Amino acid sequence: MSSEYFLLFLLSLFVIGAIAIHIISRKKERPDKINAWKKFFVYFFIIHAIFLCVIFVPVLFKAICVLVAIGGGIEIVRLQVKSPTPLKWIDFSLYLSIYTLLAMLFVFFSFQSVELLILTLFAVCMFDAFSQLSGQLFGKRKIAPVISPNKTLGGLIGGTIMAILMGIIANYHSGFGLPLVIILILAVIVASFAGDLLASYVKRQYGVKDYSSLLPGHGGILDRFDSLIVAGAVIFLINFIWL
Numbered sequence: 001m002s003s004e005y006f007l008l009f010l011l012s013l014f015v016i017g018a019i020a021i022h023i024i025s026r027k028k029e030r031p032d033k034i035n036a037w038k039k040f041f042v043y044f045f046i047i048h049a050i051f052l053c054v055i056f057v058p059v060l061f062k063a064i065c066v067l068v069a070i071g072g073g074i075e076i077v078r079l080q081v082k083s084p085t086p087l088k089w090i091d092f093s094l095y096l097s098i099y100t101l102l103a104m105l106f107v108f109f110s111f112q113s114v115e116l117l118i119l120t121l122f123a124v125c126m127f128d129a130f131s132q133l134s135g136q137l138f139g140k141r142k143i144a145p146v147i148s149p150n151k152t153l154g155g156l157i158g159g160t161i162m163a164i165l166m167g168i169i170a171n172y173h174s175g176f177g178l179p180l181v182i183i184l185i186l187a188v189i190v191a192s193f194a195g196d197l198l199a200s201y202v203k204r205q206y207g208v209k210d211y212s213s214l215l216p217g218h219g220g221i222l223d224r225f226d227s228l229i230v231a232g233a234v235i236f237l238i239n240f241i242w243l
Helices: 003-025 030-056 058-082 089-109 114-138 153-170 178-206 221-241
Strands: 142-144 148-152
Touching: 003 030, 003 114, 003 153, 030 058, 030 114, 058 089, 058 178, 058 221, 089 178, 089 221, 114 148, 114 153, 114 178, 114 221, 142 153, 148 153, 148 178, 153 178, 178 221
Parallel strands: none
Antiparallel strands: 142 148
């Protein structure tokens, strides 16, 4: 799919998402509606800005990845320093070391081919967005209620199906071939889900809802980019070892 058609395809998916949010929000209170739309438009801006950078200004995307990696580390340190109940230093050092490794691999990921970057970013975007939408529409059985109360089986299944389906359509002419596209998307899904749970687990250790309030409706850098950081790290390793 050419760059122009891909961006148009992405925009059309956001239109579908906006319709779904409207349906979901009809019976919600006004503050909840405002927060849902605020979250939607911030997400819309972030995703389109990232894809525009990947396609037209790759060096800027690399810079964004570096800033995200550094910003996420700062948020973890900030939690430890400002928390009224900081973790034991051995636990904090472990979490920060794991994050640092993943963040470094994520930065290396930003130097991959445009085709691989688009496949990964798009799969993360679709899985994240449709997991939330299908979770709100059909999610009943919680997967990890203590760590991440909003994660449901319906959301996981819906997000997985849509990420694979939309990923295949978006990457039909990518040159990877259908089997490899599906394998890579599945790897992204597993990594995204694991990254989200890991980030949520660390937050629960500190007893906070968000890493910060930097992004309206989303929280901090790690609240928004946790899945992408882990997915990017995993895809970089797959490309380095196997592809």
